[in-house]
Amino acid sequence: MNKFVKSILALGITSALGLSAVNAATYQVIDKGNVSSLKYTYSQQENNNGEAAISGTDIYNFPVQFQYFDEEDYDFIVLLAERSHEGVHDLVNIEDEVALRAGNPTANDLSWVIRFLSSRAGNSLYQEVGDVFAMTNFNGQTELFNVFDENIPNTDILTRSTKEFISGITNEGWVYGNASAPYLPLDFTKSDAEEVTHWLRAFTTRGFFSSDGGASIIEVIPPSETDLPEDQRFGGESAILDISESHFAVGYASTSIDQNAIDFINDETGGCADPDILADLPFKVCVQQIIAEVYNTEAIKWSIDEQGIISSEILGQLVTPHVDDVREYTNYAQAINNQGVAVGYAHGWVNENVTEPSARERRSIYAVVYKNGEVMDFTEDHGKYFDSRTYDINDAGIAIGHVNAFINGNQRTKFYHVDTNAETMEMILPTDFFNGSSSTARAINESGKIVGEGEVETHNDNTSTPRRTHGFLYDITSETFTDLNDFLACGSDYTIIEARDINDANEVSATALIRVPRRDSKGELMLDEQGEQLLEDVVRAVTLQPIAGELEDCSAVEEKVERQGAGFGLSSILLLTFAGLARRLTWKRKLKQ
Known part of the structure; x- marks a missing residue:
């Protein structure tokens, strides 16, 4: 029932700084992301059987044509x-x-x-570079699987132009998410007889699920591709962001298309239907250039089985816009429990007391619960809290996520939990790493343990020097907040930078930083001028598995690391590396405010 955002944080982290003063060797690190074809891997979700959904990027030997x-x-x-x-x-x-x-x-x-x-x-x-890949880990083996990619014509090589976002894995081993269609070459002769090749895809992103671990793929066709007239069908958008054990699935799908886009597509005097434009540009390519941001999407709940979708339900909007308000209104369902209660986020009014909105009413995104046919906002004070998200809910009805607030004059995100069963839902914001730390909760298990990540540095963050993050574990029952790195043995090779899931065995699906032999773009090991193996820091999908252990005093280890800190001088360079990685893994479309 857990849902994870498909983007990795901008990471300014070095291995040398990943140790705490006191560590508890109560978790061991199981590396599930060491894949020979990819440089970076990161965790998404792990079920109660230890099977995992994993994502990756930076493939070696990209097939340039x-x-x-x-x-x-x-x-x-x-x-x-x-x-x-x-x-x-x-x-x-x-x-x-x-x-x-x-x-x-x-x-x-x-x-x-x-x-x-x-x-x-x-x-x-x-040619497009997609470079986001879906993987599963069954029986200890992490393997890529193909969602919608196709071979380059006349070859047996995949285009690698798709972005495949795997959201999670159920206890039955069903995997799900959303992925784009591949870009395939289309030859075209322009009006001046110049021959060119365009790269064209059928849709921007489409939901999928697989009941056999990725061997076969079932597509989620959005309503815009079935309910709209044929001349308004351009692929649509959909995504499955969570599936419960009772086979409820939630996510979003396009239900309509912006009228301004339709007008432009059909315009014969400057639009895609203009004969002068069509003389030098294929109609489908013209549509492709504008289609990514024009769909109106709705949160949807599906009932599914191994063969596909049985039924679907549009979950509704948080607010009703003015009749002249032509802006797109976003609402996503991020997670659902076995009782059918879903959570997510949606556009709402900045002034929560508005009853008659204007055509340009101020709005923001707010965390919501979809329950009993209603969409309910529990960000109680929009003047204090804003731009909130909900990412997960357990069967007890406890939901988690993050909310934005101003702390000491700076905008920060803070993780929260909320009881959606309460008549008046109230977000509880526990103490995290420190007052000015931004934190996000990603998942909660049935015993009320929450995982996520938060900032561990206190300097003023900016785009060039983002704060380092560590994964955390918060226990609602004991009200204890712990840096996940404190559970590892002294001198661990791994620094846990974010946590994406926790199953009912308290196994944590996380992403770690680790130093490994450096490889070039073809996957070959790199040596320095003396023939010595070069090293680099990469992000890696891992599982933190509970073990019997005791607290260890790591002060001596940390003191040694501090004395040798000059040996880890790549941190400033890594900022650029991981900033680029973050851009490639961003999957949510830009919200139009």
């Missing part, structure tokens, strides 16, 4: 490397331009090609 490059593209790649290499960690200027132009680049030069393609994201004339 060099036959679609022209000489100007190669010129730009060479110029990009020449102008940028001094500011990019681990990369140097182009090593072998002749081999590059022949489509056989060195690993260093392949990295520059991938950077070039990434800089062209959204431009249909260039």
Whole structure:
């Protein structure tokens, strides 16, 4: 029943700083993310049988299709490397331009090609780099599985242009989430007889589930693709964000499309139906350029079985906009328990007392519960708390998430729990790492244990130096808050930076930082000038498994690390690495305020 946001935090963390003064060796780290084809992996969810849903990014040997490059593209790649290499960690200027132009680049030069393609994201004339992958761990083996990707025409190679977001795994081993369609080449001749290739996909994102661990995929077709007229069907959007053991599924799906978009698509004087435009651009490519942000989505609850969807229910909006308010209104259902009570977030009025909203009424996002046919907001004081989210709910009806507030003049997120059974629901905000720390709760198990992550540094954070985060465990019954790293043995190789799930055996699905041998873009080990193996910090999906243990005094270990701290000088460079990783793993569309 747990739901996890599909983005990893911007991480400014180094292995050297990951130890606390006192650690309890009551958890051992089980590494489930060591995948030979990927650089980074991160945890999503683990069921009560120890089976896990895992995501990853940065695939080695990305299948660049060099036959679609022209000489100007190669010129730009060479110029990009020449102008940028001094500011990019681990990369140097182009090593072998002749081999590059022949489509056989060195690993260093392949990295520059991938950077070039990434800089062209959204431009249909260039191959897309998807680079977010879904994985499962059954019987201790982590393996990739394909959701909607297809082979590049006339090859047996997947396009790797899809973004596959696996949300979780049930105790039966059902996996679920949402993924995009692959970009496939479409040849086109322009009005001046120039032949070009566009890269086209069928939809932006679509929900899926699999009752056999990913071997077969069942798509969730959104209402916009079944209920709208054929000329308004452009793929739609949907996602399954949680499935309960009673086979309730929740998420969101597109139910309509913005009228302004329809008008533009059908416009024959400047829009996608304009004959002058169609002479130089395929109709579907024109639609693709605008379609990602134009769907109106609704929170939906589905009843499902192994064959597919049995029934569906639109859960409703938190507020009713003015008749002249044409903005998109977002509402997501993030999690559902076995009683059918769902939680999530939705647009609501900043002034919670508004009964007759204007056409441009001020709004924000608020945590909600979907129960008994109602959508209820429990962010009680919108003047104090705002922009809240709910991410999980257990069978006892305890929901968790985070809410924004101003603390000492700075906007921070704070994790909370709330009893959705109460007549007056009240968010409880426990003490976390420190007063000015931003924290988020991601999951809660049936015994009331909550996991998430929070900031552990006190400096003023900004985009260039984000605060380090650690995963935490909070016990509602004992009201105890603990840094998850305090449960590990002294000198652990892993620093737990976030926690995404906790099952009923108190096993924590987390993401850790660990130092490993460095590999290039082709997956080959990298050596320094003396032939010594280079190392780097990566994020890795792990499980924290409870063990019998006692408190350990790690003061001596920490003192040694502090004396040797200069040996871990990559932290400033890692900020750039992980900031880029965060962008690739962002899945939620930008909310239009």
